[in-house]
Amino acid sequence: MGENSERQWCISDFEIGKPLGKGKFGRVYVARERESKFVVALKVISKEQLEKYKIHHQLRREMEIQFSLKHPNVLRLYGWFHDSENVFLILEYAHNGELYKELSRKGHFSEQQAATYILSLTKALAYCHDKHVIHRDIKPENLLLDHEGRLKIADFGWSVQSRSKRHTMCGTLDYLAPEMVENKAHDYAVDNWTLGILCYEFLYGAPPFEADSQVDTFKRIMKVDLSFPSTPYVSSEAKHLISRLLVKDSSRRLSLQRIMEHPWIIKNANPIG
Protein backbone atom coordinates (compact mmCIF):
# COMPACT_ATOMS: atom_id res chain seq x y z
CA MET A 1 0.00 0.00 0.00
CA GLY A 2 1.77 3.20 -1.12
CA GLU A 3 1.86 6.59 0.60
CA ASN A 4 -0.92 9.13 0.25
CA SER A 5 0.76 10.34 -2.95
CA GLU A 6 -0.46 7.23 -4.82
CA ARG A 7 -4.26 7.17 -4.86
CA GLN A 8 -7.21 8.68 -3.04
CA TRP A 9 -8.80 6.07 -0.82
CA CYS A 10 -12.40 5.93 0.30
CA ILE A 11 -14.36 3.83 2.75
CA SER A 12 -15.86 1.66 0.01
CA ASP A 13 -12.32 0.45 -0.84
CA PHE A 14 -12.36 -1.49 2.44
CA GLU A 15 -14.31 -4.33 4.05
CA ILE A 16 -14.64 -3.29 7.69
CA GLY A 17 -14.01 -6.03 10.30
CA LYS A 18 -14.14 -6.27 14.09
CA PRO A 19 -13.54 -3.24 16.29
CA LEU A 20 -9.99 -3.33 17.73
CA GLY A 21 -10.43 -0.84 20.48
CA LYS A 22 -11.77 2.49 21.50
CA GLY A 23 -8.91 5.00 21.32
CA LYS A 24 -9.08 8.71 22.02
CA PHE A 25 -11.35 10.60 19.59
CA GLY A 26 -12.50 7.49 17.79
CA ARG A 27 -12.56 3.78 17.18
CA VAL A 28 -10.19 1.42 15.39
CA TYR A 29 -11.32 -1.46 13.15
CA VAL A 30 -9.61 -4.24 11.31
CA ALA A 31 -10.22 -3.64 7.61
CA ARG A 32 -9.27 -5.32 4.37
CA GLU A 33 -8.59 -3.46 1.14
CA ARG A 34 -10.90 -5.12 -1.40
CA GLU A 35 -8.55 -5.39 -4.40
CA SER A 36 -5.24 -6.35 -2.73
CA LYS A 37 -6.84 -8.19 0.23
CA PHE A 38 -4.25 -6.28 2.34
CA VAL A 39 -5.32 -6.18 6.00
CA VAL A 40 -4.97 -2.86 7.81
CA ALA A 41 -6.20 -1.11 10.94
CA LEU A 42 -8.55 1.77 10.20
CA LYS A 43 -8.72 4.54 12.80
CA VAL A 44 -11.88 6.59 12.49
CA ILE A 45 -11.64 10.11 13.94
CA SER A 46 -14.75 12.25 14.06
CA LYS A 47 -14.32 15.69 12.49
CA GLU A 48 -16.72 17.08 15.09
CA GLN A 49 -14.23 16.06 17.84
CA LEU A 50 -11.33 17.53 15.88
CA GLU A 51 -13.23 20.82 15.55
CA LYS A 52 -14.41 20.73 19.16
CA TYR A 53 -10.90 20.28 20.58
CA LYS A 54 -9.21 22.33 17.83
CA ILE A 55 -6.63 19.60 17.22
CA HIS A 56 -6.69 19.17 13.43
CA HIS A 57 -3.24 20.82 13.24
CA GLN A 58 -1.99 18.22 15.74
CA LEU A 59 -3.40 15.43 13.57
CA ARG A 60 -1.78 16.94 10.48
CA ARG A 61 1.56 17.12 12.32
CA GLU A 62 1.20 13.50 13.41
CA MET A 63 0.54 12.42 9.82
CA GLU A 64 3.53 14.34 8.48
CA ILE A 65 5.68 12.71 11.16
CA GLN A 66 4.28 9.22 10.66
CA PHE A 67 4.64 9.35 6.88
CA SER A 68 8.36 10.07 7.33
CA LEU A 69 8.96 7.19 9.76
CA LYS A 70 9.76 3.73 8.40
CA HIS A 71 11.16 1.39 11.07
CA PRO A 72 10.32 -2.23 12.06
CA ASN A 73 9.37 -1.08 15.59
CA VAL A 74 7.25 1.91 14.51
CA LEU A 75 3.66 1.25 13.41
CA ARG A 76 3.29 2.41 9.79
CA LEU A 77 0.76 4.98 8.61
CA TYR A 78 0.07 3.97 5.00
CA GLY A 79 -2.36 6.74 4.08
CA TRP A 80 -5.49 8.61 5.04
CA PHE A 81 -8.79 9.84 3.64
CA HIS A 82 -11.88 11.65 4.89
CA ASP A 83 -15.61 11.90 4.26
CA SER A 84 -18.16 14.41 5.52
CA GLU A 85 -18.06 13.16 9.15
CA ASN A 86 -14.69 11.49 9.71
CA VAL A 87 -10.98 11.39 9.03
CA PHE A 88 -9.66 7.84 8.48
CA LEU A 89 -6.06 6.75 9.18
CA ILE A 90 -4.94 3.66 7.24
CA LEU A 91 -2.54 2.00 9.69
CA GLU A 92 -0.41 -1.13 9.84
CA TYR A 93 -2.41 -3.82 11.64
CA ALA A 94 -0.71 -5.22 14.76
CA HIS A 95 -2.21 -8.70 14.99
CA ASN A 96 -1.31 -9.32 18.64
CA GLY A 97 -2.85 -6.07 19.82
CA GLU A 98 -1.95 -3.90 22.77
CA LEU A 99 1.10 -4.74 24.87
CA TYR A 100 -0.52 -3.60 28.13
CA LYS A 101 -3.16 -6.32 27.76
CA GLU A 102 -0.37 -8.92 27.58
CA LEU A 103 1.27 -7.29 30.62
CA SER A 104 -1.93 -7.35 32.70
CA ARG A 105 -2.57 -10.94 31.60
CA LYS A 106 0.92 -12.11 32.61
CA GLY A 107 1.30 -9.81 35.63
CA HIS A 108 4.91 -9.07 34.69
CA PHE A 109 7.33 -10.07 31.93
CA SER A 110 10.42 -12.26 32.23
CA GLU A 111 13.78 -10.48 32.09
CA GLN A 112 14.27 -11.86 28.56
CA GLN A 113 10.89 -10.54 27.36
CA ALA A 114 11.29 -7.19 29.16
CA ALA A 115 14.82 -6.65 27.81
CA THR A 116 13.68 -7.56 24.26
CA TYR A 117 10.86 -5.00 24.41
CA ILE A 118 13.17 -2.33 25.89
CA LEU A 119 15.76 -2.97 23.15
CA SER A 120 13.09 -2.68 20.41
CA LEU A 121 11.80 0.54 21.99
CA THR A 122 15.31 1.95 22.26
CA LYS A 123 16.07 1.19 18.60
CA ALA A 124 12.76 2.80 17.53
CA LEU A 125 13.42 5.90 19.67
CA ALA A 126 17.02 6.19 18.37
CA TYR A 127 15.56 6.15 14.85
CA CYS A 128 12.89 8.76 15.76
CA HIS A 129 15.41 11.00 17.57
CA ASP A 130 17.72 10.81 14.52
CA LYS A 131 14.81 12.28 12.58
CA HIS A 132 14.25 14.89 15.31
CA VAL A 133 10.97 13.29 16.37
CA ILE A 134 10.16 13.00 20.07
CA HIS A 135 7.22 10.75 20.84
CA ARG A 136 6.57 12.13 24.38
CA ASP A 137 3.69 9.73 25.01
CA ILE A 138 5.33 6.32 25.25
CA LYS A 139 3.14 4.15 27.49
CA PRO A 140 1.92 0.55 27.35
CA GLU A 141 -1.35 1.66 25.67
CA ASN A 142 0.67 3.05 22.74
CA LEU A 143 2.74 -0.11 22.32
CA LEU A 144 1.40 -2.79 20.00
CA LEU A 145 2.54 -6.29 19.07
CA ASP A 146 2.61 -7.65 15.52
CA HIS A 147 1.94 -11.24 14.46
CA GLU A 148 5.48 -12.24 15.53
CA GLY A 149 5.09 -10.52 18.91
CA ARG A 150 7.40 -7.70 17.76
CA LEU A 151 6.86 -4.37 19.51
CA LYS A 152 5.52 -1.40 17.51
CA ILE A 153 5.34 2.15 18.82
CA ALA A 154 2.00 3.64 17.78
CA ASP A 155 -0.02 6.82 18.04
CA PHE A 156 2.20 9.81 17.43
CA GLY A 157 -0.78 12.00 18.19
CA TRP A 158 1.24 13.88 20.82
CA SER A 159 4.69 13.75 19.25
CA VAL A 160 6.57 16.82 18.08
CA GLN A 161 9.14 17.65 15.48
CA SER A 162 11.75 18.96 17.94
CA ARG A 163 12.68 22.64 17.66
CA SER A 164 16.37 21.77 17.82
CA LYS A 165 16.22 20.64 14.18
CA ARG A 166 16.13 24.32 13.15
CA HIS A 167 19.23 25.04 15.28
CA THR A 168 21.25 22.08 14.04
CA MET A 169 20.18 22.90 10.47
CA CYS A 170 21.68 26.40 10.59
CA GLY A 171 24.70 25.13 12.59
CA THR A 172 24.78 28.13 14.91
CA LEU A 173 24.82 26.06 18.09
CA ASP A 174 27.79 28.17 19.25
CA TYR A 175 25.52 31.09 19.99
CA LEU A 176 22.83 29.14 21.85
CA ALA A 177 22.58 29.77 25.56
CA PRO A 178 23.17 26.61 27.66
CA GLU A 179 19.50 26.44 28.70
CA MET A 180 18.52 26.35 25.03
CA VAL A 181 20.90 23.45 24.39
CA GLU A 182 19.81 21.88 27.67
CA ASN A 183 16.24 22.33 26.50
CA LYS A 184 17.14 20.32 23.42
CA ALA A 185 18.65 17.54 25.55
CA HIS A 186 15.79 17.84 27.97
CA ASP A 187 13.21 17.38 25.19
CA TYR A 188 14.85 14.28 23.83
CA ALA A 189 15.57 12.83 27.24
CA VAL A 190 11.90 12.61 28.21
CA ASP A 191 11.74 9.44 26.13
CA ASN A 192 14.79 8.03 27.98
CA TRP A 193 13.06 8.61 31.33
CA THR A 194 10.00 6.80 30.01
CA LEU A 195 12.13 3.81 29.01
CA GLY A 196 13.12 3.56 32.69
CA ILE A 197 9.48 3.71 33.76
CA LEU A 198 8.50 1.02 31.25
CA CYS A 199 11.45 -1.23 32.14
CA TYR A 200 10.34 -1.11 35.79
CA GLU A 201 6.70 -1.72 34.86
CA PHE A 202 7.56 -4.64 32.55
CA LEU A 203 9.48 -6.34 35.39
CA TYR A 204 7.27 -5.49 38.40
CA GLY A 205 3.84 -5.18 36.71
CA ALA A 206 3.27 -1.61 37.90
CA PRO A 207 5.05 1.73 37.24
CA PRO A 208 7.56 2.84 39.92
CA PHE A 209 5.85 6.05 41.15
CA GLU A 210 2.29 4.76 41.26
CA ALA A 211 0.30 6.30 44.10
CA ASP A 212 -3.34 6.67 45.17
CA SER A 213 -3.58 10.26 43.91
CA GLN A 214 -2.11 12.27 41.04
CA VAL A 215 -0.58 14.65 43.56
CA ASP A 216 1.24 11.84 45.35
CA THR A 217 2.48 10.40 42.03
CA PHE A 218 3.72 13.88 41.07
CA LYS A 219 5.55 14.19 44.43
CA ARG A 220 7.12 10.74 44.01
CA ILE A 221 8.29 11.58 40.47
CA MET A 222 9.80 14.91 41.52
CA LYS A 223 11.61 13.17 44.39
CA VAL A 224 12.49 10.21 42.13
CA ASP A 225 11.19 8.14 45.03
CA LEU A 226 12.37 4.85 43.50
CA SER A 227 12.41 1.56 45.40
CA PHE A 228 12.76 -2.01 44.18
CA PRO A 229 10.59 -4.69 45.83
CA SER A 230 12.95 -7.57 46.70
CA THR A 231 12.06 -10.28 44.20
CA PRO A 232 14.33 -13.11 42.99
CA TYR A 233 13.30 -12.60 39.37
CA VAL A 234 14.72 -9.08 38.88
CA SER A 235 18.51 -9.02 38.55
CA SER A 236 20.76 -6.27 39.91
CA GLU A 237 21.73 -5.37 36.31
CA ALA A 238 18.08 -4.58 35.58
CA LYS A 239 17.91 -2.37 38.69
CA HIS A 240 21.14 -0.65 37.61
CA LEU A 241 19.71 0.17 34.15
CA ILE A 242 16.47 1.53 35.65
CA SER A 243 18.45 3.64 38.15
CA ARG A 244 20.51 5.11 35.30
CA LEU A 245 17.36 6.18 33.42
CA LEU A 246 15.18 7.51 36.26
CA VAL A 247 17.55 10.40 36.91
CA LYS A 248 16.17 13.88 37.58
CA ASP A 249 18.93 15.67 35.67
CA SER A 250 17.90 14.84 32.09
CA SER A 251 21.44 15.28 30.75
CA ARG A 252 22.68 12.51 33.06
CA ARG A 253 20.22 9.83 31.89
CA LEU A 254 21.76 6.90 30.05
CA SER A 255 21.80 7.62 26.30
CA LEU A 256 19.89 5.37 23.90
CA GLN A 257 23.19 4.07 22.52
CA ARG A 258 24.40 3.16 26.06
CA ILE A 259 21.08 1.40 26.78
CA MET A 260 21.63 -0.84 23.75
CA GLU A 261 25.10 -1.70 25.12
CA HIS A 262 24.01 -2.24 28.73
CA PRO A 263 24.99 -5.68 30.18
CA TRP A 264 21.37 -6.48 31.16
CA ILE A 265 20.21 -5.84 27.56
CA ILE A 266 23.15 -7.72 26.00
CA LYS A 267 22.53 -10.70 28.31
CA ASN A 268 18.71 -10.88 28.12
CA ALA A 269 17.39 -9.27 24.94
CA ASN A 270 16.61 -11.19 21.77
CA PRO A 271 18.44 -9.00 19.20
CA ILE A 272 15.85 -9.55 16.46
CA GLY A 273 12.92 -8.96 18.83
Ligand SMILES: Nc1ncnc(NCCc2cnc(NC(=O)Nc3cccc(C(F)(F)F)c3)s2)c1Br
Ligand atom coordinates in the same frame (compact mmCIF):
# COMPACT_ATOMS: atom_id res chain seq x y z
N1 LIG B 1 -4.21 -3.91 16.81
C1 LIG B 1 -4.01 -2.65 16.33
N2 LIG B 1 -3.31 -2.48 15.20
C2 LIG B 1 -3.11 -1.26 14.73
N3 LIG B 1 -3.60 -0.12 15.33
C3 LIG B 1 -4.30 -0.26 16.45
N4 LIG B 1 -4.80 0.85 17.05
C4 LIG B 1 -4.56 2.17 16.52
C5 LIG B 1 -3.20 2.67 16.98
C6 LIG B 1 -2.95 4.05 16.47
C7 LIG B 1 -1.92 4.44 15.69
N5 LIG B 1 -1.89 5.77 15.41
C8 LIG B 1 -2.89 6.42 15.96
N6 LIG B 1 -3.01 7.79 15.79
C9 LIG B 1 -4.06 8.49 16.31
O1 LIG B 1 -4.98 7.95 16.88
N7 LIG B 1 -3.95 9.82 16.11
C10 LIG B 1 -4.87 10.75 16.52
C11 LIG B 1 -6.22 10.45 16.72
C12 LIG B 1 -7.07 11.49 17.09
C13 LIG B 1 -6.61 12.81 17.30
C14 LIG B 1 -5.26 13.02 17.09
C15 LIG B 1 -4.73 14.41 17.32
F1 LIG B 1 -5.48 15.25 16.60
F2 LIG B 1 -4.81 14.70 18.61
F3 LIG B 1 -3.46 14.48 16.92
C16 LIG B 1 -4.40 12.05 16.70
S1 LIG B 1 -3.92 5.41 16.83
C17 LIG B 1 -4.54 -1.53 17.00
BR1 LIG B 1 -5.52 -1.71 18.60
